[in-house]
Amino acid sequence: MSAAGDRLQDTARQAALALPGVSHGRPFTPALDVYKVAGKVFLIVTDDPDEQIITVKCEPEHARAQERGYASITPGRYLDKRHWISLGPGPGITERLITDAVENSYDLVVARLPRRDRPGAR
Numbered sequence: 001m002s003a004a005g006d007r008l009q010d011t012a013r014q015a016a017l018a019l020p021g022v023s024h025g026r027p028f029t030p031a032l033d034v035y036k037v038a039g040k041v042f043l044i045v046t047d048d049p050d051e052q053i054i055t056v057k058c059e060p061e062h063a064r065a066q067e068r069g070y071a072s073i074t075p076g077r078y079l080d081k082r083h084w085i086s087l088g089p090g091p092g093i094t095e096r097l098i099t100d101a102v103e104n105s106y107d108l109v110v111a112r113l114p115r116r117d118r119p120g121a122r
Contacts, residue, residue, distance in 0.1 A: 012045055015098065021037050040112075040113065041079075041109075043055070053087060054101075055084055059108065071090055072090030072093055
C-alpha cells in the first residue's frame, strides 16, 4: 500500500528520530523540518500541504535508479540534485521504502563523519 503524503512525512520523521544522535529544527524556513546528525543534514521534510515531500541524501547511481523506478521520486529539491532525491506520495512509495531511504541517508552522512563525531564515538 502506498503512503499518503502526511503518512510519508510522519514515517520519515519517526524513522529519523529513532536514529542515534539526531537533532532537528527549522533553520531555513518554517515550512522545512530539517534533520541532522553531527550538524550534517540527512533529511528535509517539507510541510507545505500542497507539496508533501521528503528529501534525502542518496548515492548518485542509486538515486538515478530510484528516479527511474518510481514516478514520485525526483532529483532532490533544494539541494544538489546529483546526491539528493525527493520522495512524494505515489504508487509504490511504501512506509518501508521511506524508512529505508531515511536510514540510508543517515548512514551515508555518518560514514563521512570523522570517527570522533559519529554517534556513540568516545
